[in-house]
Amino acid sequence: MSAQYICCATERHMGEGDAGTLIQGGLPACxxxxxxxxxxxxxxxxxxxPFNTGKCFEMKARVGEKGYKTGSPSLSLPAYDDRWESREAYLAMMREALTLSRALLKKEGTIFLHIDSRMYAHLRLLMDEVFGESNFLNEIIWSYQTGGRARTYFPRKHDIILFYARSRSYYFNLKGVPIARSEARSNHMRRGVDEDGRSYRSIMSGGREYRYYDDEPAYPGDVWDDISHLQQKDPQRTGYETQKPLKLLERIIRCATQEGDLVGDLFCGSGTTAVAAAQLGRRFLCLDQSPLAVASAEKRLCQTTAGRPQPFGYSVEAPCGPDDCRVEAEVFPAISSYTVRLISFECDAAREAGITGLDAVDQWSAGFVQGDVYRSCVVSARSVSTPKLQTMMEMPVCAGEPCVMIVDIWGNRRFYLPRRRY
Ligand SMILES: C[S@@+](CC[C@H](N)C(=O)[O-])C[C@H]1O[C@@H](n2cnc3c(N)ncnc32)[C@H](O)[C@@H]1O
Incomplete structure (x- = not known):
């Protein structure tokens, strides 16, 4: 007998406090x-x-235990479509996103808009219009070396991050983002050692000597060339195309927020912002229309919290996948704990793709459902270090009906009431 399919609107991951909310939904509907x-x-x-590239982006997914063990992606799945009817249609969507962002920001808030040279001129004007020219703070150049090398023009090796304030009383902490002093950048300076033995580099300007001590931190300017793009074999890589490095988000979050603040991302993709915010003790509000993005972000959050002495709690709000699978799961109630077993998962999409049994499951959890809220207690997610899913998990007894949540390799999430075994 199959487990009973049910729908839950919210999924709450048990843990300390409320680290944030991940929402599957699209703009402007949300x-x-x-x-x-x-x-x-x-x-x-x-x-x-999306940068209006005219392309469709994919998620290079690993499938099942073998996919994670061999380290090579087994399947390319459509992640999001960056083709637009016209430039106007793209800019209309961006206007909605910027107007919404302004409404969500506190008076002391700031916004970072990451773009490339394609739509730069239009978006710069749109930012001026929505946030006000006088609230412009920086045009940050993120320069990197990865990607191909053009031969008919200079290789395009930077993105642009437009940094604006919500009002003139914004929060910004440059001291929160120290960087290593670069020898190459200061080789035009004179080296010296002062009377206390501290070494420095100095430069004369306007008849005055400016000293920069080696033991004092340096701070970034508006050209960031010390953060590299993700390399092919980077362990951070989720397979989601256009994923950004955690270091980039860490710098943004550290300079623009304090612990406990809420950090927003309305196009969160694989969840880089959510992970960086949670790691830095900030809360997150992250949105993406793609089920693969949300599944990928959820998995990263789950791996981030699992490694902590005090796991943090967070919520996921996403539509349920259709009731088109046959799932066998059972629960063995005991006095103070329940053991839950995931036995099988079958769906037509998996059969058509030649994927059998639990190979189509990328993560699952067990917990309790009350009304339309599911609270997960224990999670098993595939990763390079844990390619095999745990099929038997024990959880403490909590209020509600025992329930399992399954996320398949397409990012669909479904909830089931397992069969009770006594
Ligand atoms: C460039 S990617 C973001 C990558 C992300 N920063 C990361 O590190 O993984 C852009 C994302 O915007 C999402 N997206 C596109 N149009 C959207 C819309 N109208 N509403 C919400 N999300 C949207 C796509 O699904 C995609 O995941």
Whole structure:
């Protein structure tokens, strides 16, 4: 007998406090609901939207134990479509995203809009219009060396991050983002050692000597060339195309927020912002329309919290996948704990793709459902270090009905009431 399919609107991961919320939803449809819940609550927003590339992006997924063991992606799945009817259609979507961002930001808030040279000129003007020219703070150049090398023009090796404030009383902490002093950058300076034995580099300007001590931190300017793009074999890589490095988000979050602040990302993709925020003790509000993005972000969050002495709690709000699978799962109630077993998972999409049994499951959890809220207690997610899913997990007894949540390799999530065994 198959486990019973049910729907849950919210998934709450048990743990300390509330680290944030991950929402599967698209703009502009979600805008009204976000404003009514989060108006003027967000300290900083990072937006890494589609760049109007005219391409479809993929997720290079690993499938089953073998896929994770061999280390090579087994399947390319459509992640998001960056083709637009016209430039106007793209800019209309961006106008919605920027207007919504402004409504969500606190008065002291700031926004970072990550773009490339394609739509730069249009988006710079749109930012001026929505946030006000006088609230422009920086045009940050993120320069990197990865990717191909053009021969008919200079290779394009930078992205642009437009940094604006919500008002003139914004929060910014440059001291929160120290960097290593670069020898190459200061080789035009004179080296010296002062009377206390501290070495420095100095430069004369306007008849005055400026000293930069080696033991004092340096701070980034508006050209960031010390953060590299993800390499092919980078362990951070999720397989989600256009994923950004954690270091980039860490710098943004550290300079623009304090612990406990809310960080927003309305195009969160694989969840880089959510992970960086949670690691830095900030809360996150992350949105993406793609089920693969949300599944990928959820998995990263789950791996981030699992390694901590005090796991943090967070919520996921996403539509349920269709009731088109046959799942066998059972629960063995005991006095103070329940053991849950995932036996089988079958769906037509997997059969058509030649994927059998639990290979189509990328992560699952067990917990309790009350109303339309599911609280997960124990999770098993595939990764390079744990390619095999745990099929038997023990959880403490909590209020509600025992329930399992399964995320398949397409990012669909489904909830089931397992069969009770006594
Ligand atoms: C460049 S990617 C973001 C990558 C992300 N920064 C990361 O590190 O993985 C852009 C994302 O925007 C999402 N997206 C595109 N249009 C959207 C919309 N209208 N509403 C919400 N998300 C959207 C796509 O699904 C995609 O995941």
């Amino acid at each position: 805008a009204g609901a976000l404003v009514s819940r989060y108006e003027q609550q967000v300290q900083t927003i990072y937006l890494d939207p």
